[in-house]
Amino acid sequence: MSTRKPSDTYSPLYFLASVGAGGLTVTFFMWLMFWIPHPGKTVPVFEDIMAAFAAGNPATQAMLVIAMAGIAFFAFQNIKLLIWNLQRYTAWRKTEAFEKFAKTNAQSQMLALPLALAMAVNGGFIIGLVFVPGLWSVVEYLFPLAMVAFLAIGVLALKQYGAFLGRVLTEGGFNCAANNNFGQILPAFAFAMVGVGMSAPAALSTSATVAGASIAISTFFLMTSALIAAIAMILGLRSMMENGANADTAPTLLIIVPLLTVLGILMLRQAHGMGVHFGIDEGAGATLALTSKLLATQVAILLFGGLVLVKQGYAGRFLFGSENSAGSYALVCPGVALSVMLHFFLNNGLVKAGIVDKFGIAFWVITALAIAAQVAMVWLVLVLNRRHFGAPKHAATVPAE
Incomplete structure (x- = not known):
């Protein structure tokens, strides 16, 4: 036994x-x-949660406890796994394996580092809102600091992606036959995550200057992400049509789903800032149209990617079988993104447009779909963590390419 x-x-x-x-x-x-009042603020804070708990019935109180416990637990896992990765990544960069890795298509996977850093900063902001009393009173001072942090992460991402593009566009060596996946969209996801963090002040700040800077800089990351994703998708699809999809990296076929959710939130934040500070309010209809298009595209991508995963027997091999791949974690983000997008589609789209009554039967039916996706991803994360970080088992590891 291994x-x-x-x-x-x-x-x-x-x-x-x-x-x-x-x-x-x-x-x-x-x-x-979306479930508790937060008057005068775009997002709920500690005081809103405590007020809702004090005034709520047992079901509301139970929901708040579960939500806060879930946030605390997965935020801890987020930081714990980030620290583990940073330690291993630092040591790995000094090895011969890294030298070989940096000369392959997979070099672009290094953008997973700024992606994780940006996610951690976004998660940290949520922790502050939920658990730190009085944070909203000083939040305006935090926005410039957050923008500096995201800009630094964005520069790191640009440097890493520049090294990859500089190599393949001057030296060549990009293996188009081995590009039979959507792995090259990962850098677009990283830039999108930086952009969505950078766009937060546009939706939350009371300063037109801060909001304007947030909109301008986040637009750069929005367009950079969209350009990379469009080109990478075409190149990947071209290779898959000729060579078939790579089984090990097949989960990347779903990476467009989280990309669209992140870019969608980025655009919603920008639109809010435009309405509040610059008099460009597109209204509930525009929000409904945007979220509907994003969700419809995500469903189409899930059907496409799911078909390939089922045909290849991915779950039987990499989730329950003898093979393991770090790329399996790419399955978590699409489910998470679908859950989040369903919430925005319902609350910012259908409810605000007056199509669905808040807390009515239709509301809870759609919400149940979001919660089902969320619960499934909680289960998947626990399964993957046990397989990859738990007690050693006799299983062949497939190197990521």
Whole structure:
């Protein structure tokens, strides 16, 4: 029996374990965001939660306890896995394995580092809102600091992606046959995560200057992400049509789902800032149209990617079978993203447009779908963590490419 865990063979895709945990933190925050009052503020804070708990019935109180416990638990996992990755990543960069890795298509996987860092900062903001009393009174001072942090992460992402593009566009060597996946969209996801964090002040700040800077800078990351994703999707699909999808990296076929959720939230935040500070209010109809298009595209991508995963028997091999791949963590983000997008589609789209009554039967039916996706991803994270970080089992590890 093997004495090694799959995670003993390091891959930068393990940063996705941290990202997935951070995403689950967001899913629990959605409960607070849309289910409890937070008058005068775009998001709920500690005081709103305590007021809702004091005035709520037992069901409301239970919901608040579960939400806060979920946020705390997965935020801890987010930071714990980020620290583990940073330690392993630092040591891995000094090895011969890294030298070989940096000359392959997989070099772009290094963008999982800024992706995880940006997710951690976003998660940290949620922790502050939920657990720190009085935070809202000083939040305006925190926005510039957060923007500096996201800008630093964005510069790191640009540097890493620049190194990859600089190599393949001057030296060549990009293996188009091995690009039979959507792995090259990962950098777009990283830039999107930086952008959505950068856009937060646009939705939350009372300063037109801060909101304007937030909109301008986040737009750069929005467009950079969209350009990379569009090109990478075409190149990946071209290779898959000729060579078939790579079984090990097949979960990347679903990466567009979280990308769309993150970019969607980015655009909603920008639209809010435009309405509050610059008189450009597109209204509930525009929000409904945007969230509907994003959700419809996500469903189409899930059907496409799910078909390939089922045909390849991915779950039987990499979730319950003898093979392990760090890329399996790429399955968490799509489920998390679907849950979050369903909440925004329902609350910012259908409810505000007057199509669905808040807390009515239709409201809870759609909310149940979001919660089902959330619960499934909680289960998947626990399964993957046990397989990759738990007690060693006899299982072959598939190197990520």
